[in-house]
Amino acid sequence: MDHASPLEPLQELPADVVTQSVEADIDVPYALGTLPDGRETLVIGDVDTYADYSHRQGDNPFGFQGTCGLCSCEGVLRQFGIDVTESDVVSYAVSHGLCETGGDAAARGGTTLPDQARILSDYGVPAHVESSDSLEDLASNLEQGHGVIVAANAGALWDDATYWDGGRANHAVVPIGVARDPATGEIEGFFVNDSGTGESARFVDAATMADSWLGAGGNCVVTDRVHAAAPGEGTPL
Amino acid sequence: MNTADAPSEHTRTPYEQARKGVTEHALRSAEVPLEHYVCTPLPTLRWGTAAYAVFAAPAVRAPRQPLRIGTPDRWWAVGIVRPRLLVYALVSAVPFGDAPLGGPVTVPPSGRPLSAVREDQRLFDALMDRALPSFLAGSPGDPDVRGDLAATLPLVLPRECQEWSRALTPDFYAWLEQ
Numbered sequence: 352m353d354h355a356s357p358l359e360p361l362q363e364l365p366a367d368v369v370t371q372s373v374e375a376d377i378d379v380p381y382a383l384g385t386l387p388d389g390r391e392t393l394v395i396g397d398v399d400t401y402a403d404y405s406h407r408q409g410d411n412p413f414g415f416q417g418t419c420g421l422c423s424c425e426g427v428l429r430q431f432g433i434d435v436t437e438s439d440v441v442s443y444a445v446s447h448g449l450c451e452t453g454g455d456a457a458a459r460g461g462t463t464l465p466d467q468a469r470i471l472s473d474y475g476v477p478a479h480v481e482s483s484d485s486l487e488d489l490a491s492n493l494e495q496g497h498g499v500i501v502a503a504n505a506g507a508l509w510d511d512a513t514y515w516d517g518g519r520a521n522h523a524v525v526p527i528g529v530a531r532d533p534a535t536g537e538i539e540g541f542f543v544n545d546s547g548t549g550e551s552a553r554f555v556d557a558a559t560m561a562d563s564w565l566g567a568g569g570n571c572v573v574t575d576r577v578h579a580a581a582p583g584e585g586t587p588l
Numbered sequence: 589m590n591t592a593d594a595p596s597e598h599t600r601t602p603y604e605q606a607r608k609g610v611t612e613h614a615l616r617s618a619e620v621p622l623e624h625y626v627c628t629p630l631p632t633l634r635w636g637t638a639a640y641a642v643f644a645a646p647a648v649r650a651p652r653q654p655l656r657i658g659t660p661d662r663w664w665a666v667g668i669v670r671p672r673l674l675v676y677a678l679v680s681a682v683p684f685g686d687a688p689l690g691g692p693v694t695v696p697p698s699g700r701p702l703s704a705v706r707e708d709q710r711l712f713d714a715l716m717d718r719a720l721p722s723f724l725a726g727s728p729g730d731p732d733v734r735g736d737l738a739a740t741l742p743l744v745l746p747r748e749c750q751e752w753s754r755a756l757t758p759d760f761y762a763w764l765e766q
Contacts, residue, residue: 417648419623420622420623453661453680454646454659454661455648457648457656457692458647460623461621462622462623463617463618463620464617464618465618502617505649506705509651512700512704513655513698514649514655515706517626519611519626547649547650567612
């Protein structure tokens, strides 16, 4: 794992932390953690486990580098216990016409959101495309245990003007957890696996996520199923 | 220049809103790979009706690396008066230019902060709103506005892509550079 864990060891919530309204809708593990700036936060989702399901895109025998959508599919499938590699998913997509295979060799491998939903479904994890206009929708999906791929703007996500492209969606990433203020329940950000950078469980603050995802149209792929809780993790603290 | 259905100021959507409508059209998520580069929409009357046209091309992005854009493989146009999809085509089926498009191209990092690039876009959007009525009416319009627009265009559409853009909306470039 090449990421810094946002999670501290599981601990009892302090008596003065009121998260009832948040907890009521959480069906995934959660624990207190620490944000990069040192603030305490409520980390919702099996972030440590899912962080392992990320790597830098382009690890396939076809030489395709435009595979953020396919790597995102790989990551979501692994969340559901399906042991696939980028090569497996790229091979499947190529053989079923579910990714771009023409033009500049390096840029091949691109997918539409319906392509991604179809790939997940074909592997046994039915999924659909959604549009949203709020971060709470995304948080709700993650807190209920759905796997999600978001269509983001790479320039906003990476703070790199080269890839801003007018703010349009141009990159797929996998959010794997939510960070909420322990006292108010307000969304502070999301933990994201990004095959473009190879980063796992990178904390993306709420403003940046809103800019890069909602600002780019708010489209995403959401699994119909939710994750089965891992042994010992079914009951939150 | 055909100006038969040039929109009045009352019917034309502000460029910023129209730009998002064209590049975030349902077609975009259904047919165009997410990773594709989609150019800034530019106006044209080449099909006898006022439209915004864009091309899309495969692209590779990696942080702090140049943007690599392949040869455009598709294009589409949305009406300006009525924001309906007018045409969507793969270049292999319906080319948008007479000459081969060439590519791929490499766009080096500008080194500019994201905030500056957003401001460039805001300025371009405002200039388009000032320039469009003249272009659509077939009149030269204010030369200063055209000059500012021509100077701002490379900030929102990389120079490396402009030959493709020129092939897609030749009448707009002819108007801009008259």
